[in-house]
Structure formats: structure tokens, C-alpha cells
Amino acid sequence: MLIQYITTSICSALILFSSIVILTRPNLNYWKYGIMFASLTLLGFFQLYFGLANWISVAFNSILLVLLSKKLSYLCHIPLVYIVGIIHIYFVVFLFNQFMRFSADDLNSSIPLTISVSLTTTLLSSLSLYFCRMIFERHIKNVIELEKRIILLIAIALLLCAYIAYTITTLFDSIALSNSQFFSIISLLAAFFLLTGSISFIILRTYTKSNEIKRKLEHLETLKEYTDNLEQVYNNLRSFKHDYINIMAAMTCYIEEKKYDELEIFFYEHILPMKENLTNKNISMANLSRIKILDMKSIIYTKLLLAINQNIDITVDIPTEIVSVNMSPIDLARILGIYLDNAIEASLESDNPQLNFHLACIDNDIVLRISNTYIDRGLSIAQMQKRNVTTKGKGHGLGLYNVSEIFKKYNNVYHETLTEDNLFIQQVQIS
Numbered sequence: 001m002l003i004q005y006i007t008t009s010i011c012s013a014l015i016l017f018s019s020i021v022i023l024t025r026p027n028l029n030y031w032k033y034g035i036m037f038a039s040l041t042l043l044g045f046f047q048l049y050f051g052l053a054n055w056i057s058v059a060f061n062s063i064l065l066v067l068l069s070k071k072l073s074y075l076c077h078i079p080l081v082y083i084v085g086i087i088h089i090y091f092v093v094f095l096f097n098q099f100m101r102f103s104a105d106d107l108n109s110s111i112p113l114t115i116s117v118s119l120t121t122t123l124l125s126s127l128s129l130y131f132c133r134m135i136f137e138r139h140i141k142n143v144i145e146l147e148k149r150i151i152l153l154i155a156i157a158l159l160l161c162a163y164i165a166y167t168i169t170t171l172f173d174s175i176a177l178s179n180s181q182f183f184s185i186i187s188l189l190a191a192f193f194l195l196t197g198s199i200s201f202i203i204l205r206t207y208t209k210s211n212e213i214k215r216k217l218e219h220l221e222t223l224k225e226y227t228d229n230l231e232q233v234y235n236n237l238r239s240f241k242h243d244y245i246n247i248m249a250a251m252t253c254y255i256e257e258k259k260y261d262e263l264e265i266f267f268y269e270h271i272l273p274m275k276e277n278l279t280n281k282n283i284s285m286a287n288l289s290r291i292k293i294l295d296m297k298s299i300i301y302t303k304l305l306l307a308i309n310q311n312i313d314i315t316v317d318i319p320t321e322i323v324s325v326n327m328s329p330i331d332l333a334r335i336l337g338i339y340l341d342n343a344i345e346a347s348l349e350s351d352n353p354q355l356n357f358h359l360a361c362i363d364n365d366i367v368l369r370i371s372n373t374y375i376d377r378g379l380s381i382a383q384m385q386k387r388n389v390t391t392k393g394k395g396h397g398l399g400l401y402n403v404s405e406i407f408k409k410y411n412n413v414y415h416e417t418l419t420e421d422n423l424f425i426q427q428v429q430i431s
Helices: 002-024 030-049 054-069 072-099 104-109 111-139 148-173 179-256 260-290 294-309 329-348 399-407
Strands: 313-317 354-362 365-373 413-420 423-430
Touching (some): 002 054, 260 313, 294 313, 294 354, 329 354, 329 365
Antiparallel strands (some): 354 365
């Protein structure tokens, strides 16, 4: 009996494990998969030998998978594969009984038959979950951006579905059923799961579409801001044209009156600084051409143009081409927008507003550094990243907190905030 329990535990673990690999591959390494398989086998054995409640096994393995993967969305995987496994194993048992005349007792008492049923179930479950994965990857993107409450809601729904499936199958295991009754139970479980799965899919799909709409609105807002800044640039150009005419008139007067010494002073004190200032700004903005990601370039260009129009001394350093960033475009745009808005606002409070923007690709890592002049208000860096902590008044204090919440979703991002030489600095490295 002990050998039968061990064999059944390993076979059951194989069914669940293969499904987990399909849903998570290649996001876990081999030793983490080994831990998952050992946990599935051990808890399966405890369930058979000691009567461990099934929901404890499902809940424990769900939490373990989240801890190993560092992704809360994986909380839904174990209940999902468990439900799919139950439906398929009972479907396979029905087929063995229908076409090979093996009863449930025969299948449970024979190790070769147990292995055969498990392998057949593993194959069918794997195919079904692979199909589900393809649908999700095609129709639902950026699942990592799901709010925690939505993930928990879907996970609870799937856990309840798994518990109901387990209760039904346990209840009818001890009752002699006809083939039609047995098939009805399988159909009921499948229909219930499809209903729960469909509702979950609709929730995810709706949330994804909502994110897409939100992103489009952010693009429109960025475009509006960009247009406003272009209008400001045009007004500045008109102003410069007017100043240029006045400068030429002044130079003409100096030349006509042959006041060459005064003309030299006028040139070096008024004309040359203006030329150098315009040249430096043009060179800085020209560096943005090395950014090949349109979303990223758009938000940076808009914010830096806004800084220039507010007479902030900007420096842009982008020594290498930026062709990709391992982060959601929406999250990246939010981070850049918050950092640059804060840098502009803080620098304007200082006597000599200055903003330095550095972006580079080093060994396939993206390194971002934004520094700006600021006035020290007595807040520590840790306090600045807390919710509703600000020196700007009511309605502020969410920017850096939101950035810290975004960073929590990524295990490939290193972030540091510091002050140095009267500059407030944000450094981000994305691997």
C-alpha cells in the first residue's frame, strides 16, 4: 500500500508539475523547478497517507510558487493546473472504463495502470494548458501590471473552484456510479471551470483594454504638452527674431559712428553669450536622436523642452544608442515623467536652475541618471518615498511613492536616490 501511495503521489505531482512548467517556462531555473516537484510529491503523499486536506496542499504550493518566481500573478497557477488536472484525470478514467473495461478499483490497485493514466492525463493537461497560455499571450498583455486586488480576486475564485472540484470528486469516489452519471459529473466540473475561467479571462481582458486606453490617453496628454511646448518654442523664436533685428540695428549704429571699441564690448557681452547658449541647447537636444524607442524619446523630449522654456540650464548626455529597455513602456513612461517633473519643479526653486540627464547602455544594462539643483527642505530620502509626504502642499506626495511601487514589480531594476554637491540625484539601472 505504501508503494502504491508513493507511486500515486509521484504521478499526481508529475501531472501538476508538467502543467506548471508550461505556464511558467522559462521564468524559473532548474533548482526552483526541483523544489516545486518535491513539494508537490511530498504534500501529495501526506494527502494520501495522513489525510492532509487538499486545500492546504494547493494553498501552500501556490504561495511557494509566488515566492520562487517573485510574481504575484503566479498565485493563480496552482489552482488552475489542479482544476485542469482533475477534469482530465477523470476524463481519462472514464475512457479507460468505457473502452478497456477497467474499473476505478483496477486503476487504483495496479501500478502500471496508475502510471498509464497519469502519463495520458499529463499529455492532455499539458496540451490544454499550452493552448490556454497561447490565448493569454495573444489577447492579454502586460499581466505584470495587474493590481494586486485583481490578482487576489481571480486567485480566490480559482481556489474556490478547485475546492469545489475536490469536494465533488471525493464525495462521489465512494458511490457506485453508472457511466452516464460519471460522465455527467465530469461535464459539470468542466462547465463550472469553463465558467470560472471565462469570467477570469473577461476580467483580465477588460483590465488589459483599460490599460491600453489609459496609455493612449497618456500619449494624447504627452502630445498636447509637446504641442504646447512647440508653441512656446515658436514664440521664443519670434522673440529672438525681434531681438535679432534690434541687435543688428544697434550694431549698425556702432559701425556708422565708427565706435569699434564699444562694438567689441557689445559683441562679447551680448551677442556671443547668446550664441553659445543656443548652441549648447541644440547640442543637448540633438543627443535625443540616439534614443530609438519612440515612447521613451517622446516623454523625455517633451519634459526637457519644458525645462528649456522655463530657462533651466539642461545637460543631456546619451553616449550610446538606446534600442530596448526591459520594462513595460507604461511603467517606463510613468517613471521618467515623475522624475523629470520633480527635477524641473525642484530646480526652479533654486537660484541657478540646472537639470542633468544621462542615459546609456552599458553591458546590455540601461543606466539612467537624473540630477538637479534643489533646496533642502529637511526631508530625508526615505521620507520622500512615503505616500503623501511632500513639501508642495495638499494633493502632492504621490510621485516618488508611485515610482517605488512600480519598482517592486521588477527584480531586474536597481534604484538609488542620493544627494551630492547640492544636486538631487535619481539613479536607475535596468538589466
